[in-house]
Amino acid sequence: MDAERNGGPAPVLRASGIVKQFGAVRALDGVDIEVRPREVVALIGDNGAGKSTLVNVLTGVFRPDDGQMMFDGRPVSFASPQAARTAGIETVYQDLAIAPHLDPVANIFLGREYRTPGPLGGLGFLDRRRMVRETERQLAQLKVRIPGLGRRMTTLSGGQRQGVAVARAVMWASKVVFMDEPTAALGVAQTGQVLQLVRQVRDTGIPVVFISHNMPHVFEVADRIVVLRLGRVVRELDPRTATIDEAVLAMTGSLASGRVGLGDGAMANAGSGAAEGRGARG
Amino acid sequence: MVSASAGREAGQAPDSQPVAEPATRRRPLDVLSAYFTVLILLALIAFFSLWTGRAFFDLGNFQNIVIDASQLLLLAVGATFVIITAGVDLSVGSVLVFSAVVCAKVMVRFSGSAEEVTRYEFPTQSVGIPLGIAAGVLSGLAWGVLNGLLVTKLKMPSFIVTLGTLGMALGFAQLLSKGVNVPNVPPAIQSEIGLRELVGFDFAGDRIRLQLPVLIAIVVTVACGVALARTRFGRYTYAIGSNAAAARRAGIDVDRHLIKVYGLSGLLAGIAGVFDLFRFGNASVATHSADNLAAISAAVIGGTSLFGGLGTVFGSVIGTFIPAVVRNGTVIARVQPFWQQVVIGAILIVAVFLDQRRRRAEERM
Structure with a gap:
């Protein structure tokens, strides 16, 4: 190195x-x-x-x-x-910039949601399953453990929330x-x-x-x-x-x-x- | 906890979870809160049924409750979206009246000449009525968009903005109608549209009827519920109420979304105003002066947080029917009507208290 x-x-x-x-x-x-x-x-x-x-x-x-x-x-x-x-370029902010009432998946994909294929996607329907899958993969890669991705961020510990904020940044940062x-x-x-x-x-x-x-x-x-x-x-x-x-x-x-x-x-x-x-x- | 290091398995807390536990589709807390208000509603129905018997527990009466609640339902759905964004819309009752007046004025103007309509002849009502509906609904939307613009572009608190437009919409409505009911409204809007049975049949001795306004209210409510729970529009609504700065940093156009949300609230109030006209032939100022607070309390009883980020359309539906059942039941039981307000107020406080306590127990933040 x-x-x-x-x-x-x-x-x-x-x-x-x-x-x-x-x-x-x-x-x-x-x-x-x-x-x-x-x-x-x-x-x-x-x-x-x-x-x-x-x-x-x-x-x-x-x-x-x-x-x-x-x-x-x-x-x-x-x-x-x-x-x-x-x-x-992604940033993990000091205050994490998460939405506490949303779950980790929603936070990781906030502003970049996947929509379902077809006409329903055109109406804005979310492809939650695909987002959950990718979140699971990302968290596993970072060895971040979150008990239940469907829970609100408010129910997670400070470390878990930080894990989600970092996972989000890393997921989208290419540089x-x-x-x-x-x-x-x-x-x-x-x-x-x-x-x-x-x-x-x-x-x-x-x-x-x-x-x-x-x-x-x-x-x-x-x-x-x-x-x-x-x-x-x-x-x-x-x-x-x-x-x-x-x-x-x-x-x-x-x-x-x-x-x-x-x-x-x-x-x-x-x-x-x-x-x-x-x-x-x- | 973030179990980061690879070699720490031995030191892990006993409660550590598998890496990716399958995500639950609905948050268990939401379901619980919704169940809780459903229980209140069922308890009230059981209570009045035991008290008054078939006078209350009757299909025909239940339909009355639904018909009476359908307008407030639309306002409560709009309030749900607005309150989830941590805002409030106090103007809906006035906007409702304004839309009804605009609808009536346009309808009368285009349904025939001035002499014809005073003779109760409406040769062009097939043009006038649709135009009136469009004008009424769009004027509601316009007030909503104005609210949204004032809240976002002038960065004013929604409470103040909508308190202002509450007065303005009501004042304009009275200026337009000169303070009296718009005369010479085509009666067809009631007989042919507002009160017409789309579906009507006898069932077990009761007349089952479905009127257009009720059908539209149901369809709109379901559509809004699905939009809130399953679409990006709904997701952004929660995100903005939960943490507007985070939403902005995530690239969401917060102002644009808020304008849409206030626009939706105004649009639904506009539809409710048109319904009012089609059901009663006029929209009276007095009967809607407390609609805004009724819509807000329906949303809040249903678990929507005034601080934003929390709430469901389903909860607001239940929150709409709880006061509706109390009103209907107390009338049938011949209780002094003043008791309605006492009971509904107490339910509001108890429901929100229990809701808050349960949430605090779950949360660490």
Whole structure:
């Protein structure tokens, strides 16, 4: 895999010089980023660093004010999230973006329902059996277990819901999956399962861009770590050689107190910094 | 739980399920809720039957209940769709009256000259009546679409929008009719259409009759029930009420769908307005002032959640017949009519309370 990376399969997605301005605030200030096949890229940064903005630009939610995007070797400009999805880019949102009253099958196929063949399909009749079959296949492939696909999402656990959200993204993504804080609301065991899911997606060849605040999760799952600060990529780290301290340092800039008491203490600082920074930028 | 890793079989929880348990077609919870309201309905029927005997428990009387409930049924079906999207349509009663007035005006205008219709001659009623029906139904649709446009494009709460159009539709109806019943409506609409027996025969001493409005109400209700449960239109209706942001992210044109849903509610109110005219020869403002709340409570008794995402047409059918049976039964039992409102109100509260409790027990979210 190293050889692959160094020799370099062509990046699936390459953005350069991305600028995004909200009024007086420069949320992204010339960001360069690449996503190559079969890798997990972690995108880390303090609150307000521009992670979410970057993801929104790359997935067609926002139009960048400047910069180029290459997708599959061709310059692109996604006019909408739908355009990005049509191109094969899927996103797992922090809040999962599921319809809690619908069942997993309906959620996975939401907006892409199969209709029955023939005139009934023309009237909009749903081919539920076919959707159930494909959902079962997809979940089995990801080794996600859902007890009863006919149940509402509200009756499932947080981990199961996350499993459905990830399964939906993977099912429709042919090129890239973005995951925005997929472990934010989960317990320890469920987090482990989601991280495993991230690796499984990667192993199918589809790269994953993983956004997280949680350094241990990032180091556990990422092949490459990109650190954003104040709208710029300030460092790129290799999780096999870098330490969590280095990552935190890069995220927060030079610590005024010097390099004393990094480790847990620095994590705590980063955490409180994040709390203070909340609301500064979307 | 997400049992992700391959080598974790030994550590799995004992309740872990096979990878892909066959999906149940209907969610067990929905069936249970529906059964529960059905039980209330059956209990009420049994209660009034024991109390008043054959006066209530009689095929002819049951038909009366169905005929009386058929208009409210249409409104309740419309309310079901709107409420599932987490909205509400308060305008239906006024739209009903407006549609009836428009239908009557157009019908009279095209059924003969002014002098002819005052002499109760309707030489061109074969043109006037269909035109009137079309105008009445379409005017209902137009009010519904207007509601939908205001809710989506101006991003206004549906409660406010439809409260506004409630007043406007009623005001326009009264302006059009000058506050009185539209005169010189062709009597054929009652004798030949509204009250005509499509099917009529004697059965066990009772006259079984099926009138066109009842037949249409049944067909429309079944069609809407199937559309809600089995089609993409229904799926989007639930999805929008459950999580509009998620629906939008999934590529659903939420605004367009909501306009269709409010349009459907208006359309059904328009049909109900035409029925009113064809059954009674006029549409009176007073009798429909509480139709909106009756339709909403029918949907809610039937398990539709005001918060959106939940509800079935079948439930709303039951929710329509529960108050209809109470009204009919109390009249036959010669109970003071004021008791009707007390009983129906109490049933509404109890039904929703039990519904909520059962759902909370099932849900983790």
